[in-house]
Amino acid sequence: xxxxxxxxxxxxxxxxxxxxxxxxxxxxxxxxxxxxxxxxxxxxxxxxxxxxxxxxxxxxxxxxxxxxxxxxxxxxxxxxxxxxxxxxxxxxxxxxxxxxxxxxxxxxxxxxxxxxxxxxxxxxxxxxxxxxxxxxxxxxxxxxxxxxxxxxxxxxxxxxxxxxxxxxxxxxxxxxxxxxxxxxxxxxxxxxxxxxxxxxxxxxxxxxxxxxxxx
Numbered sequence: 001x002x003x004x005x006x007x008x009x010x011x012x013x014x015x016x017x018x019x020x021x022x023x024x025x026x027x028x029x030x031x032x033x034x035x036x037x038x039x040x041x042x043x044x045x046x047x048x049x050x051x052x053x054x055x056x057x058x059x060x061x062x063x064x065x066x067x068x069x070x071x072x073x074x075x076x077x078x079x080x081x082x083x084x085x086x087x088x089x090x091x092x093x094x095x096x097x098x099x100x101x102x103x104x105x106x107x108x109x110x111x112x113x114x115x116x117x118x119x120x121x122x123x124x125x126x127x128x129x130x131x132x133x134x135x136x137x138x139x140x141x142x143x144x145x146x147x148x149x150x151x152x153x154x155x156x157x158x159x160x161x162x163x164x165x166x167x168x169x170x171x172x173x174x175x176x177x178x179x180x181x182x183x184x185x186x187x188x189x190x191x192x193x194x195x196x197x198x199x200x201x202x203x204x205x206x207x208x209x210x211x212x213x214x215x
Contacts, residue, residue, distance in 0.1 A: 024158035027132060027139035033082075034110045034154045037182030042088050044068050046099045054092025056173040067091050069177070078115035078148035079177030087114070087179035090168065098166040098178070104185045105160035111181040113151045117141040119174040128171035134164060160186040 028034075044066050053063030058077035061067045069076060070086040081087045090096050100109060117130035130141040134155050141151075155166065170176065 023135050023161060025135045025137040026156040026158075027134060027137045028154040028156070029113075029139060029151045030154075031150070031152065033112070033152050033180070034108075034182075037108065037110055037184045040181050040183055042068075042086075042178065042181055044088050046101070047088055048097045048099065049091065049093035049095065050097075051095040051172065052091070052093040054090070054173055054175065056092040056175060058089070058175050059091050060089075061091070063091060064093070065091065066093070066096060076177075077175065078118060079175065080114055080148065080150075081177075081179035082112050082114070082150055083180055085179060087112075087177035089177050090170075090175045092173045092175040094170055094172045094174075096168045098168070100164045100166060100183075102162050102183060102185070105162050106157070106183040107160055107186050108154060108156045108184040109164065109166075109181065110152065110154045110183075112177075112179045113153050114177045114179070115148055116145065116151065116176040117170060117174060118145050118147045118149065119171065120144065122171075122173075125172055128174040129169075130174075130176070131167075131169045133167040133169070 047066045049065050053059075055063065056077070058075050058079070059067075060069070060073065060075075067089045068086050069079065069089045070081070071084060079087060079089055113132075117128055119128045121127050128144065132139045132153065137155075139153070155164070157164070168176065
């Protein structure tokens with residue numbers, strides 16, 4: 001068992017070394033959902049809001065935190081899940097960080113973004129805006145959209161990663177929703193699987209020799 005464990009550890013270390021590089025990110029948007037990926041559950045606990053509290057009519061629960069809503073929630077104000085499920089709502093907070101973590105390295109994350117930057121200029125709060133920033137990349141909405149606009153967002157990582165922080169920024173009381181998240185896991189390269197298998201066989205052979213009684 002110890003030999004097999006060492007081989008698995010070494011294989012994991014080699015794979016980790018292939019992912020430990022400076023990260024470059026590309027953010028794309030479109031009207032249709034990107035293909036591929038594995039659906040992940042959206043946990044509101046990994047979304048951290050700040051700069052509030054939100055005080056718009058869509059706010060429910062704690063106004064300093066995000067909330068979860070579905071088609072039966074009151075006052076969605078343009079936010080929705082395009083596939084009819086639930087979404088994480090910014091609760092009108094101006095800054096939200098989505099701390100994404102994965103047990104397996106991923107190469108992309110996709111999700112639906114609804115109702116971002118649809119508020120008019122406010123005498124008290126000024127012009128609105130919307131920025132999504134991930135590492136060195138920023139995607140922005142340059143002009144005000146209509147209420148309930150849907151953008152499918154795709155965040156591509158230059159190198160596989162098991163964690164990422166997505167920063168959403170807008171004006172206070174210009175809320176938005178996120179739903180239908182998917183990630184694209186990176187499979188372990190076949191060469192590393194072969195290395196791991198070979199090391200496991202070596203460990204097994206050594207144990208057999210060690211356990212063989214002396215002549």
